[in-house]
Amino acid sequence: MEKDTLTIIKIGGNVIDNSETLSTFLKNFSQYKGLKILVHGGGKAATRLAGKLGVETIMIEGKRITNEEMLDVAIMTYAGLCNKKIVAQLQNFNIQAIGLTGADGNSILSKKREHTTINYGYVGDVVEVNAKWIQAIIDTGTTPVFCALTHDKKGQLLNTNADTIAQSLAVGLSSIYNINLIYCFEKKGVLQNMEDEDSIIEELNYNTYQYLKNENIIHSGMIPKLDNCFKALKQGVKNIIIANPDIIINPLMLHTHISL
Numbered sequence: 001m002e003k004d005t006l007t008i009i010k011i012g013g014n015v016i017d018n019s020e021t022l023s024t025f026l027k028n029f030s031q032y033k034g035l036k037i038l039v040h041g042g043g044k045a046a047t048r049l050a051g052k053l054g055v056e057t058i059m060i061e062g063k064r065i066t067n068e069e070m071l072d073v074a075i076m077t078y079a080g081l082c083n084k085k086i087v088a089q090l091q092n093f094n095i096q097a098i099g100l101t102g103a104d105g106n107s108i109l110s111k112k113r114e115h116t117t118i119n120y121g122y123v124g125d126v127v128e129v130n131a132k133w134i135q136a137i138i139d140t141g142t143t144p145v146f147c148a149l150t151h152d153k154k155g156q157l158l159n160t161n162a163d164t165i166a167q168s169l170a171v172g173l174s175s176i177y178n179i180n181l182i183y184c185f186e187k188k189g190v191l192q193n194m195e196d197e198d199s200i201i202e203e204l205n206y207n208t209y210q211y212l213k214n215e216n217i218i219h220s221g222m223i224p225k226l227d228n229c230f231k232a233l234k235q236g237v238k239n240i241i242i243a244n245p246d247i248i249i250n251p252l253m254l255h256t257h258i259s260l
């Protein structure tokens, strides 16, 4: 039997952080046809709330050092502020959305990252996605909205990068669905030149990625994002793009297609 298509869309900090951009995106998302999952980050909002609460933010290679206090900030921000505001807006647009951490429905199981040279603290690496349960939720006509938290099934919530959540869901659900994975951020795609918003690399393969990374044309948050894309491709996810959120209403818009 032909598999259904499921689109997994991830939105990042710069989309969530602007209430107008977010609202426009959510309206467009609500009109996007077919089965869908939304994954959101909120790193910037977490850093802001941490500042207000007097909790210091330390990032190493784009990953947040998550001590006990920072984990509380992450839970408040991702599962609370960001997730519930998004779900409420989607309900307003008549989408039967449900907000989830990986603990809800045991949907995403992870393992606390081991302390090597860097102690990341309460950061989780995904071990397993509960694909059958997520499918059952989708089958009721519900749209899952995942935030950047997982759990270890020993009672501990863990902070997991939202790009990785999207990748793990894509891989975990690819046995059931044909997956489209879309990473949305504020630019139109991966750029050849950060000064030129129109210098979009339309097709990016692994070798070109390595070259552009060495040349420092691809750097910072784009590195873990692309690492997640290639990880997903290597595990059988077929269609992955990096694009501006407007892609969902204008599929002809220029974007970056990722291939091996």
Ligand SMILES: Nc1ncnc2c1ncn2[C@@H]1O[C@H](COP(=O)(O)OP(=O)(O)O)[C@@H](O)[C@H]1O
Pocket: 011, 012, 013, 014, 015, 041, 062, 184, 185, 186, 187, 189, 190, 191, 192, 193, 194, 217, 218, 219, 220, 221, 222, 223, 225
């Ligand atoms: N070549 C590139 N093209 C586009 N963005 C790039 C590039 N290299 C680095 N970046 C940076 O990567 C960022 C996206 O990563 P990140 O901030 O983690 O995304 P998100 O907003 O989805 O969480 C962009 O905002 C940009 O500053």
Ligand SMILES: CC(=O)N[C@@H](CCC(=O)OP(=O)(O)O)C(=O)O
Pocket: 011, 012, 013, 014, 040, 041, 042, 043, 044, 046, 062, 063, 064, 074, 123, 148, 159, 160, 161, 162, 163
């Ligand atoms: C472990 C880790 O770094 N987790 C991320 C989760 C949030 C996130 O990924 O947010 P964006 O997509 O907006 O960057 C963090 O706490 O910043």
